[in-house]
Amino acid sequence: MSQTLQDKRPVAAVRTGSLSHARMPRWAPAAIAVGSIAAGCGIGSAAGWHSRVQWGIIAALIFVLATYVITTKVENSRQAKDRVATSLVWVCFVLAVVPLLSLAWVTVKEGMEVVDGYFLGHSMNGVLDVQPGGGIYHALLGTVEQVLIAAVIAAPIGLLTAIYLVEYGRGKLAKAVTFFVDVMTGIPSIVAGLFILATWNLMLGFGPSGFAGGLALAILMMPVVVRSTEEMLKLVPNELREASLALGVPKWRTILKVVLPTAIGGITTGVMLAVARVTGETAPVLLLVFGTRLINPNPFEGAQSSLPLYVYEQYAVGTDASIARAWGAALVLIAFVMILNLVARGIARWKAPKTGK
Amino acid sequence: MRGKTRPGDRIFLGLSRGAGISLLVIMAAIAGFLAYRAGIAISKDDANFLTESEWNPAGNPPVFGIAVLAFGTIVSSVIAMIIAVPVAIGIALFISHYAPRKLAAPLAYVVDLLAAVPSIIYGLWGALFLVPYLDGLNSWLDEYLGWTYIFEKTGEGVARNLFTVGILLAIMILPIITNVTREVFLQVPKMHEEAALALGATRWEVIRMSVLPFGRSGIISASMLGLGRALGETMAVAVVLSPSFIISGHLLDPGGGTFAQNIAAKFNEADGFGRDALIASGLVLFVITLLVNGAARAIIARRKEYSGANA
Structure with a gap:
């Protein structure tokens, strides 16, 4: 059996094109992210905005647009939509974590300056509003x-x-x-x-x-x-x-x-x-x-x-x-x-x- | 074969059924007592309680109404919903479909932590940290989107407005919407997703074709649960908003008020009748949240049966 198989060597099929379409390298999303953050910061500081929130929004917009355009070029529009959806989902998650981290950070930073044994062990009896001191x-x-x-x-x-x-x-x-x-x-x-x-x-x-x-x-x-x-x-x-x-x-x-x-x-x-x-x-x-x-x-x-x-x-x-x-x-x-x-x-x-x- | 029930069983059944009934009694009592005190207040109100935009129960004759409060409550909650619902769906998808397996559980826990933060701390953070940050965003919105009327700033003032309140409320209702939608997304039959994948669908197409349609009613009821929270939130709004009794469509102008915020702000200065007037506004809030929550629960209950038959 094996001999008959070996007798005829199959003619190698001539491939006219790859079966899979072009894929973007794995580092592409990260590269686009870094690029758009840089662009966001650049535009933000060039326009002289003080609010970092605006910088972030600009960077996010650039990221989504760039991902879509580049993926459509390299892969196809279905993949592009998939990638945009992925990045939007990531953005959503970051949007939820940022306030939590910010809130925790601000509370701990501001709170640590006041909290000590005295603060925990005393009431506000006789403490004026403008006076520091007193406790909880x-x-x-x-x-x-x-x-x-x-x-x-x-x-x-x-x-x-x-x-x-x-x-x-x-x-x-x-x-x-x-x-x-x-x-x-x-x-x-x-x-x-x-x-x-x-x-x-x-x-x-x-x-x-x-x-x-x-x-x-x-x-x-x-x-x-x-x-x-x-x-x-x-x-x-x-x-x-x-x-x-x-x-x-x-x-x-x-x-x-x-x-x-x-x-x-x-x-x-x-x-x-x-x-x-x-x-x-x-x-x-x-x-x-x-x-x-x-x-x-x-x-x-x-x-x-x-x-x-x-x-x-x-x-x-x-x-x-x-x-x-x-x-x-x-x-x-x-x-x-x-x-x-x-x-x-x-x-x-x-x-x-x-x-x- | 059913002999006499043991006395211990009867007592225990009586106790536990009594506890269940007491919950119903409490709900009925809340509605009844609020309605009773509200009736006292509204019968002496010299203006139309629903359409009057002034709040002066101490005046002679007393004049007060909920127009401003209803407007502010609805507007801030709608802003919160517009921001929170898509983001919450995104987070739920992230946890259920995108995050690496090992990260999913800790991430869900982080979202739970967001829910555990007391609302007064959101308020403090919002007033002292978020408001200064949003000043820049507000003037930017005013500059480029001022022509939309709602984003037009007509005066100076820090961002203690309904827009900021809406953003803060959005952060606060994210966890509940996320948790409920995530549960529903996890119930999507694996077969549906695998069938879509086998047909060559991308991950987004799987979500659009099998996850989102399956989870639609879950998303709706989760959003309504979130809406219920946003409508009734008190302290965060009371701390952040600088209230006024004016209805203004300019969201970036400081002013406005909500039911809960008004009760917290006006309570200490109110006399006996003023408190009845506040209770009357509380009754309106109670009825609204009851309807919203009841509808949300009814939708969830209906789909529980559906998914049970499906499993």
Whole structure:
């Protein structure tokens, strides 16, 4: 067989052209990018614009145009469109990262100048607006207390609602709850504040207090807790429930002893993320907690302060010293929220329910 | 076979169902109480609440209306949507289809971080950092696009205007739009994409022919969720905008206001009746966000069933 094949040597086909069309080298996009950034900077500085934003826009436009024209020449228009789409997608991503980096950089840079042990450990008692010094102790204390109150109220209700939806929920009531939980996540925080204002303060006649703020934050927390807990409970394998029920364990004990412990990591994560979310809420606190310069450790009586509110107040005062304090408090707030976020995600990874195998 | 239910089961079911019902009660109470206080305010309003552009509930007779606030809220949110939706789709595509596999998860996390930043810090950054930067862009827009009327600057003033607010809101609603669209893009059946690739489509053609059509309803509902956020955002707007009770189509002129911003700004100086008037404007905001969010969720819920049958 092999001999017959070898007998006739095939005549080499005469190729008139390459089967694949011309491709641009791999470094081409990078080269075009460098070229257009240079052109953007050149045009920007030649025209004497101070705003780097404009330079960036010009560079981006040149990049997209150059990519399209060059690729159409070298390859074809379909490839050109593909490349333009790729670069647009990259530009979109950069557009999202730039503000995040800028915000983080500015906050850390401005904040570090103010934050120290004194700043964390003192209130604004007796500090004039124009004076440097003072601190955020009262605001930190207020934030922690209000957020704890919110968590103590919202976590059990959220947890039970999620259990209802996953373990029992059928029919119209469950559908209605699911829909309104979703809608509730979209309630503007200031509306939650107005609601507590209309009931707790205007109808029942209580004054501003940390507790009122905590109530509003609880309303904002509940749907987030329900949503995340629901997702986690759905991840618990049904076999576990069935095994427990088959042993004659009542359903409520199955839920408490089998389902919840399996999902506890994810639930903790969800609650912590919800806490992180409401920690930064300013609007309801502004309406309900009112703000003070003094340390008020009692959340049930009298005005308190809170970190986001402190940032707002110090910014509104507008002196150099107060704006520096605003940045300092902003740094502490952002660190607080980010640490909560990271710890929450760490727990999620560490305690993830074992699936498969 | 259904014997008597155990008392423990009954109690537990009662508790968890009660929690679910309490959420519905809270929603109903929010609507009810806001409507009640708003009714008190509006009945004493000497002007048409919907069309009056002044805000003076302390006057005699009280005159206040939401025309300026509605205008400012809608304009700033529309600007935010125009900027944020395409960028968010781009980021979602980047994470789901363009980024190297190993980078996709960390990048998604970065987007989540954007969502975790408290709005007051966006406000602070916007007022002290973004506004000076946008001054240059504003005068450039005024110079070259001033003939469009909306980009015409009629006076001097820093960029504490609705345009800046729109840009800031766009940054703030990017994460939610990105996250929802990304989820939908990841649900696109692999077969559709591979079929397109096998026919020789470029990556962009795959996205245009299989990913975007599949994800259209997801994109729409994600945008509406973002819109809901933008409409209700308070502190960032309150910090950045220099408010005034004038309706002006010149986006680059400082002034205007939004529902939420007005409540935050006017609350401390308001007396009892003034607070009721603010609650009335809050009710309008509540109803608008309720409608927008409800519609978005309804679209998502519908497509959940569709994609479930598809999988």
